[in-house]
Every structure is written in structure tokens, then in C-alpha cells.
Amino acid sequence: xxxxxxxxxxxxxxxxxxxxxxxxxxxxxxxxxxxxxxxxxxxxxxxxxxxxxxxxxxxxxxxxxxxxxxxxxxxxxxxxxxxxxxxxxxxxxxxxxxxxxxxxxxxxxxxxxxxxxxxxxxxxxxxxxxxxxxxxxxxxxxxxxxxxxxxxxxxxxxxxxxxxxxxxxxxxxxxxxxxxxxxxxxxxxxxxxxxxxxxxxxxxxxxxxxxxxxxxxxxxxxxxxxxxxxxxxxxxxxxxxxxxxxxxxxxxxxxxxxxxxxxxxxxxxxxxxxxxxxxxxxxxxxxxxxxxxxxxxxxxxxxxxxxxxxxxxxxxxxxxxxxxxxxxxxxxxxxxxxxxxxxxxxxxxxxxxxxxxxxxxxxxxxxxxxxxxxxxxxxxxxxxxxxxxxxxxxxxxxxxxxxxxxxxxxxxxxxxxxxxxxxxxxxxxxxxxxxxxxxxxxxxxxxxxxxxxxxxxxxxxxxxxxxxxxxxxxxx
Numbered sequence: 001x002x003x004x005x006x007x008x009x010x011x012x013x014x015x016x017x018x019x020x021x022x023x024x025x026x027x028x029x030x031x032x033x034x035x036x037x038x039x040x041x042x043x044x045x046x047x048x049x050x051x052x053x054x055x056x057x058x059x060x061x062x063x064x065x066x067x068x069x070x071x072x073x074x075x076x077x078x079x080x081x082x083x084x085x086x087x088x089x090x091x092x093x094x095x096x097x098x099x100x101x102x103x104x105x106x107x108x109x110x111x112x113x114x115x116x117x118x119x120x121x122x123x124x125x126x127x128x129x130x131x132x133x134x135x136x137x138x139x140x141x142x143x144x145x146x147x148x149x150x151x152x153x154x155x156x157x158x159x160x161x162x163x164x165x166x167x168x169x170x171x172x173x174x175x176x177x178x179x180x181x182x183x184x185x186x187x188x189x190x191x192x193x194x195x196x197x198x199x200x201x202x203x204x205x206x207x208x209x210x211x212x213x214x215x216x217x218x219x220x221x222x223x224x225x226x227x228x229x230x231x232x233x234x235x236x237x238x239x240x241x242x243x244x245x246x247x248x249x250x251x252x253x254x255x256x257x258x259x260x261x262x263x264x265x266x267x268x269x270x271x272x273x274x275x276x277x278x279x280x281x282x283x284x285x286x287x288x289x290x291x292x293x294x295x296x297x298x299x300x301x302x303x304x305x306x307x308x309x310x311x312x313x314x315x316x317x318x319x320x321x322x323x324x325x326x327x328x329x330x331x332x333x334x335x336x337x338x339x340x341x342x343x344x345x346x347x348x349x350x351x352x353x354x355x356x357x358x359x360x361x362x363x364x365x366x367x368x369x370x371x372x373x374x375x376x377x378x379x380x381x382x383x384x385x386x387x388x389x390x391x392x393x394x395x396x397x398x399x400x401x402x403x404x405x406x407x408x409x410x411x412x413x414x415x416x417x418x419x420x421x422x423x424x425x426x427x428x429x430x431x432x433x434x435x436x437x438x439x440x441x442x443x444x445x446x447x448x449x450x451x452x453x454x455x456x457x458x459x460x461x462x463x464x465x466x467x468x469x470x471x472x473x474x475x476x
Contacts, residue, residue, distance in 0.1 A: 010097055011104060013073045016040030017087050019059055020049045023169070024078055026144040026156030027104050032056045033158035034108075040076075041067045041087060051154075065090040074099045079172040080403045102174030105144060105166060109178060112142065112164035115302050116178045118209060119186030120227075121348045122295045123167045125287070126186060129299040130165045131157075133316035134308070141165050163306065168209065170202075171195060175209050181217045182305045183210060184298050188227030191345055191376070199227075206231050215240040218305035220298060223249035244276075246301045247294065254301045254310075256294065261355075264288040264329075270297055270314075276304050283314035286321045289355020296320075327352060330461035333468035335445025338461050344372040344454040346383035353390035356448055363446035364392035368435055368460060370453035371399045371415055374407040378414075385418025385426075391450075393425040395438060400455025435460055436467035443468065 016028050019040025025048050032038040038057040041064075042049055049059050060067040063086050068075065075091035078101045082088075091098055117127045124146045131143035140161035146169075168175035168183070172195055188206055196202050210219055210231070219235065222228035224247035236243050246254040253273040257280070260267045266285040272278055285296045296317050303313040330338045343352045349369070356365055369388060371377045377384070377399050388394045396416050412428065419426040429435055439449055451461045 010074045010099060011036055011076075011107060013037045013069065013071055014039070014076050014099070014104070015068050015072045015074070015087070015091075015096075016076045017063070017081050017085060018042055018078060019052060019057070020044075020046050021078060021080065022146045022155065023167075024076070024101055025052060026146075027076070027101055027108065028052060028057055029055050029156040030108055030142060030144060030158045031104070039067075039069055039072070048155075063087050068094070068096070072096055076101055076104050079174070082403075100174065100177075102169070102177040106177040106179070108142070108144070109164050109166070109180075113162050113306060114164040114166065114178065114180040115182045115184065115306065116166055116168035116175065116180035116209075117184045117186070117298075117302075118168040118170055118175055118206070119184070120170070120189040120191050121345060121351070122186045122291065122298075123169075124342075125292060126184060126295040126298050127165055127167050129296055129317055129320045130302060132320040133299065133313055134161075134163060134165070134303065135159070136316045136319040137308070137312060139163055139308070170205060170209070173205055173208075176205070176212065178209075179212050179214055181214050182302050183213050183217070183219050184302050185210075185219065185221045185228055185231060186295065186298055187222055187225040187347075188231050189345070189347060190379075202227075203231060203234065207234055210235045210238075210241070213241060216242075218242040218244055218302075220244050220246065220301045220305055222294070222298070223247035223252035223255075224294075242305070244273075244301050244305055246270075246297045254297055254304070256297055259290055259293045261288060261290075264327075266290075266293045268293045268296060270300070272304070272310055276301075277310060279311070281310060281314045284318040286318055287327060289327070289351060291351040291355065292327075327355065330451075331465045333465045334443070336443045336447050336449060336468055338449045338451070338465050338468075340458050340461050341450050341452040342454055342458075343452050344376070346380055346387045349384060349387035349452065350390060352450070352452070353387065356450060357390065360448050361446065363448055364444070365390075366439065366442055366447055366449045367391040367394040368397070368439065368449070368451045368457060368464075369394055369415070370397040370455050370457035371412050372454040373402055374399055374404050374410045377412070378407055378410045381410075381412075381414030382418040385415040385420075385424070386422050388415070388419040388426060389422040389424040391424070393427075393442060394419060395427045395429050395435060397432060397435070397453075397457060398430055400453060400457070402455065432460065436463040439464050440467040440470070 020042035140159035141163040223245035
């Protein structure tokens with residue numbers, strides 16, 4: 001990669017297929033801010049696409065061969081792009097280099113001090129906490145996040161500082177491309193069943209990621225999570241690798257002494273190991289739940305590993321107020337709060353429901369859940385349903401397929417039946433348009449409604465709020 005402020009030859013005039021996607025848009029934006037002539041295409045217009053255009057990118061709607069400029073130096077793809085995509089086929093026919101999104105991100109990291117955030121859950125939140133808190137300290141990091149902080153297009157920024165914070169996606173093993181100075185592993189669980197057949201494969205993949213840490217660098221890893229502890233045992237003692245653990249375990253280098261929830265915020269007290277200063281710190285986390293508090297401690301540990309004083313970073317973490325789709329308050333109507341959650345794995349579902357339960361008071365927690373991917377539902381549908389028993393009532397939609405084709409016999413009934421067996425109040429709803437009215441008829445003042453899942457269930461939040469505000473809802 002050329003020095004900051006320019007782009008390498010291959011990324012000088014890149015064309016992104018699916019440029020509006022969460023992962024692709026961030027890389028495209030940083031390249032544009034560094035001076036590359038960025039172009040791309042997406043299946044539909046969106047606020048993210050508008051933000052990219054505002055950053056100087058040329059974005060076409062729809063996929064067509066003529067969208068690829070004659071002077072394009074590369075075509076950037078993600079693992080979601082199918083081999084028969086017209087623009088990808090055209091690029092190959094024209095001999096244009098095809099670059100995976102992870103290779104482009106790795107090139108952006110050259111010359112920086114990267115922190116790469118990995119784990120089955122919590123990557124976006126932890127990356128966001130680091131980006132915001134480091135920025136509030138004037139360190140001006142570059143960051144690429146899998147979600148928007150506060151507005152479309154805020155998922156990435158080219159900063160003038162030397163720190164680069166990025167999510168490291170294990171789903172397709174693309175995190176093997178990065179060479180971080182500090183790597184965070186929040187947790188290790190079996191997921192992404194289209195790419196991993198067993199936990200052994202997951203561990204092997206994470207071991208490869210750890211092996212990519214620069215000599216003298218650090219692995220920041222949970223001391224509480226079973227999978228993370230197993231990974232620690234496998235990599236501890238490697239030459240040139242510092243291992244810093246965090247969590248509630250007595251032996252953690254940054255030990256969590258207390259987490260006190262105050263509505264939809266938390267207060268966290270930690271004790272630092274002697275190597276990190278050996279003191280107690282108490283700081284605020286402006287999002288609810290133990291899992292988000294632990295994400296904040298992971299961010300604190302990573303900053304300390306990079307040399308940022310923990311005593312400075314801890315209060316700065318309070319500057320982080322959330323990221324879109326991670327327990328994001330969409331609004332309140334008729335005394336009912338509507339909150340959006342990206343949770344789609346059973347562990348995430350349970351964690352978000354427990355977090356919201358702590359802030360619900362006397363109100364009920366009502367969930368609109370949309371299973372994500374046929375492969376994930378096939379493997380984890382029962383566990384998804386069991387997690388939904390933590391809600392007072394749930395409405396379950398059909399599976400959101402994303403990039404997958406249907407699997408015979410795999411439907412949201414797997415989730416619904418498991419929830420019902422666990423004693424949950426669960427309703428199947430195949431018609432998305434019926435959901436706002438259904439929820440408006442269920443919800444009472446003081447209740448919390450969660451739209452939950454990684455698909456387009458997020459679009460229902462505003463519709464539910466509008467229905468709650470309607471005269472027929474108030475009369476009912």
C-alpha cells in the first residue's frame with residue numbers, strides 16, 4: 001500500500017460490486033477519502049449509497065457490464081457475490097484484477113498500527129467503542145466497522161492518526177489476510193455453517209488468525225468464554241506473542257469486579273493487572289447489558305495493549321452511545337419503546353433479551369424475530385427458539401434467505417416449535433405487512449418491542465411506531 005493519503009495501483013480506480021453492503025461500503029469510503037476514484041454498483045438505492053456518492057464515489061443501481069469503467073484497475077467483491085454475477089463475469093473476461101474485500105482492507109492497513117476485532121459476537125460494538133473513544137482522545141484513528149455509528153455512511157473514516165481499527169470477519173476465513181498489532185477475540189462459537197463443519201475447524205481458523213499478529217503484538221481475549229479459553233490454551237506460549245485476558249475470571253489481566261445496570265446504561269468497575277498499571281477504574285457504558293459492558297472492557301484492554309493509558313480510555317468509552325441495529329432505540333409511541341437488534345445467533349438473542357429485561361422495569365418484552373439464513377436455522381433453529389423463551393411474547397417471521405437458496409424442510413417452524421416447547425408465547429406470521437397491526441394490538445404502555453434479526457426485519461420498527469401512533473391503535 002502506498003503512503004496514507006494515496007491508494008495502491010490496484011486500488012487506484014476500483015469498482016465495487018455490491019458497494020452499498022455493510023462491509024464493502026466502509027472500504028470504499030476510506031479509499032475515496034484517500035484519493036482513489038471509487039466506483040461501484042448495488043442492487044438498490046439506499047442512504048449508504050447516497051453517503052458514498054457524497055464522498056465522491058460513482059454508484060450505479062443495478063448490475064450491468066457497462067458499469068465497469070474502461071480504466072478500472074480492479075473489481076472488488078465480497079464472499080456474497082455469486083460467480084455468475086454479470087459484472088464479475090465481465091471483469092474476468094476483460095482481465096481486470098478481481099480483489100476480495102478482505103485483501104483491499106488488508107492493503108488499507110499497511111503502514112498503520114491495526115487493531116483487528118474478531119469473535120462470533122460483538123465485533124461491531126467493540127470496534128465502534130474503540131473508534132469513538134480513541135477519536136474522543138484526539139488520536140484520530142482510521143476505522144472500518146460493520147455498522148453505522150450515527151448516520152448512513154458513518155461506518156468508516158480515514159483518520160490522520162496511526163491507529164487503524166477494523167472488524168475481522170471469521171465467517172469466510174477472510175480475517176486470515178490481516179496482520180494486526182493487536183487482535184481481539186471476544187468469543188469462539190460454531191457459526192457460519194456453510195463454511196465450517198466443526199468446532200475444530202473454527203479453532204484452527206482462529207489459530208491462523210492469531211498467528212498473523214505482528215511479532216511483539218498482543219492477543220486480547222476473553223477469560224470467561226469457554227471457546228476463548230480453549231483458544232488461549234492452544235496459542236499461549238507462542239514466541240513474540242503477548243496474551244492479555246479480560247473478564248470476570250479471577251485470573252483475568254483486566255478483571256471485571258462489578259457491572260451495575262441503570263436502565264439502558266451500565267457502570268463497570270475493573271482492576272488492572274500490575275503490567276497494565278495495577279489500579280481500579282470505574283467507568284460508564286452508555287448501552288445496556290453485561291455483554292456490551294464486557295465488549296467495553298475488551299476495547300479498554302486493546303487500547304492499553306497499544307499503549308493508550310487505560311485511565312484515559314475508560315472515561316472516553318462513555319462517548320460511545322451505540323451503533324445502528326445494536327439495541328438501537330427507534331422511537332417511542334403510545335408509551336411503547338421500539339428497539340432494533342441485529343441479534344441472529346442464539347447467544348446474541350439471549351444476551352440482548354437479558355439486557356433489555358434489565359431495562360424494562362414492569363413492562364413486557366415483545367419480540368419480532370426473523371431467522372437469518374437457511375443454513376443457520378437448520379443448525380441452530382432449536383437454540384434460537386429456546387432463546388426466545390426469555391421474551392414475554394414473540395412473533396416469528398419467515399427465514400430471511402440473504403445469499404442462500406432454500407433448503408427443503410427448513411422453515412421458521414423449527415424456531416417456533418422449539419420456543420413453544422419451552423413454554424414461550426410465540427406466534428407465526430408469514431405476512432410481514434401484518435406485523436405492525438399485530439404488535440400494536442399486543443403492546444401496552446411501558447412495554448418494549450424488539451425487532452430482531454440480521455435481515456429486513458429492521459424496516460418494521462418505523463412501521464410499528466406509526467401504527468402505535470394511529471387513532472385505531474389508541475382506540476384499541
